[in-house]
Amino acid sequence: MVSTGAVPNLAFRRLRGPRSAGEFAAAVRRSAREIGEQVACDARYIGRVESGEIRCPNYAYERVFLHMFPGATLADLGFSSRETVRGRGARTTAEIPDTPLPPTLQSDSDEESDVLRRVFMTSGTTAMAAATLGFGLGATAAAAAVPAQRPTQRRVGEAEVTAVEKAVRQIRLLDDRHGGDGLYRRAAQPLRAAYALLDEGTTTRGSTSDRLHAGAGELAISVGWLAHDSGRFEDARSHYAEALATARLAGDAALEAHAFCNASFLARDAGRPRESVRAAEAGQRAATPLGSPRLLALLALREAGGRAGLGDRSGCERALGRAHEAFGRGTRDADPEWMTFFREAELEMLEAQCWSALGDWPRAARHARRATQLQDPHFTRNLALYRAELTTDLAHAGAAAEAAAAGHQVLDLLDRVQSSRIRAMLAGAVGVLRAQRGSPEVAGLLERCAEMGV
Known part of the structure; x- marks a missing residue:
């Protein structure tokens, strides 16, 4: 686990300069090839370094970084000395993911091509990996996933696969209730464990193997969504690419369609609409034979x-x-398990977002209002999301008083829902409403938003 006392590596962040984490990761990989090293550097790794989670790189990364910045020392790059981080007994599972990939898994393209990152390989037995999958399941379930008395176990069976599938369901349940902000860091640990099971489960065959690949891929998508x-x-984007690669390797069309579905959604939110269309079209091709x-x-x-x-x-x-x-x-019976959220309310919400993107605000507001009326209160995060969309659409449509009322409903849920996306949507709506601060309804919402830091 990452220490709560991690100190951000500001020196390393300054060296990255204006480049994105993904662009810098690509530069790291290029530098590695120049000196014959192989590292699986991606945006997540750069983020872990900059957050202070990785206090000292492994030897391969050290050689690459010192090649990139001639004359610099590890201290100059903001790292701690290896002796203080990795003395006897100091090599913990938090440091193991530094391990570089085998050459056969390397790619010369961008960060999305560094897929199936093999974590926990140097000391990660399937026993340790399965125990890690106790995320949200409780100590008893984690212990049941693999017996503690078998630390050298190599075969992956029903218990381990079931642990992966339970982790997926638990993450989705918590996300539906609370949003992604508080879950993301915790959920990364079972994801690493699931891929460790894939690495070490060389004797797994048949349906168990298929389930393990599907479970690991679905877990990557769930963590990507968080x-x-x-x-x-x-x-x-990196997590979704990881899931897509798993789907392609396993020949799993259902997992491939899911990965493309989420990748399309992400591309839309990231301002890459053409990529969003292409991913959605690819997802439809994968999904057509599935009967859903x-x-x-x-x-x-x-x-x-x-x-x-x-x-x-x-x-x-x-x-x-x-x-x-x-x-x-x-x-249909063929409908994927992960689609439980996709009801009429979600259809209305997604259509509202289309009309809002096209600038037809009254039409968008009608669909968003319908979504809030239809939404099951069990999906707390989505209820807040739909109301934030309604607030935005009404604000742009000029219905200030109704927008303010919807905004208050979003604020009522923010103590239970941790979602940067929802807070950003509400903040955007509030920005539009500020022009009508003379309205008592709007003034009350602005005051409350200021108190809550929105």
């Missing part, structure tokens, strides 16, 4: 969102039409 919801877009109209409906909505971001109203309307047609065909 990163997405908490504003860590580069981390999310609801999955095709969601992917069509992802495409509609991307086309709206491009200003393509007619293309957006065509995609929305396909989404409604597929949704109207009802549920």
Whole structure:
């Protein structure tokens, strides 16, 4: 686990300069190739260094960093000495993910190509990995996942696979209730453990192997979503690419469709609408043979969102039409488990976002209002999200008093929901409403937002 006393590495952050974490990671990989090293550097690794989680790099990274910055020492780069970090007994599981990838998994392209990062390899047995999957399950379930008396276990079986699947469900449940901000760091640990099981489970075959690959991929998507919801877009993109690579390696079309679905959503939110459309289209191709109209409906909505971001109203309307047609065909046994959130309320919400992207604010507000009316209160995070969308649409449509009332409803939920995305949406709506601060309803919302730091 990461120490709560981690000190940010400001020296290393200054060396990155204006480059994004992903761009800097690509420069690290290029430098590694120049000296014959192999490192699996991506935006997540750079973030861990800058946050102080990695206090000293392993030897491979040390050689690369000193090559990149001639004449510098580790201290100049903001690192602690190896003796203070990794003396006897100091090598903990928090440091193990520094391990570089095998050469066969390296790629010369961008950070999304560094997939299937093999963590816990140097000392991670399947026993340790499965125990780590106790995230949110309680100590008893974690212990049951793998017996403590078998520390050298290599075979992965039903108990370990079930632990991965339970971790996925638990993360989704907590996210539905609380949002991603407080969960992301915790959820990264079971993800590493799941991929450690893939690394060491060489004797796993048949349906158990298929389930393990699917579970690890779904876990990568879930952790990616937590990163997405908490504003860590580069981390999310890396996690989704990891899931996509797992799907391709396992020949799992359902996992591939899910990865493309989330990648499309992320691209839309990150301001890359053309990429959003392409990912949604790829997801639809993967999903077509699966027999789930609801999955095709969601992917069509992802495409509609991307086309709206491009200003393509007619293309957006065509995609929305396909989404409604597929949704109207009802549920099927083939519908993926992760789609429990996709009900009529979500369809209305996603359509509202399309119209808001196209600047049709009254129409967007009608759909957002419908979404809030239909939403199951069990999905607390989504209820806050839909109300934030409604606040935004009403503010732009000129319905200041109603927008302020919706804004208060969002604030009522923020003590239970930790989502940077929702707070950013509400802050944007409040910015629009400031022009009408003379309204007593708006003035009251502005005052409360200031008190809550929104």
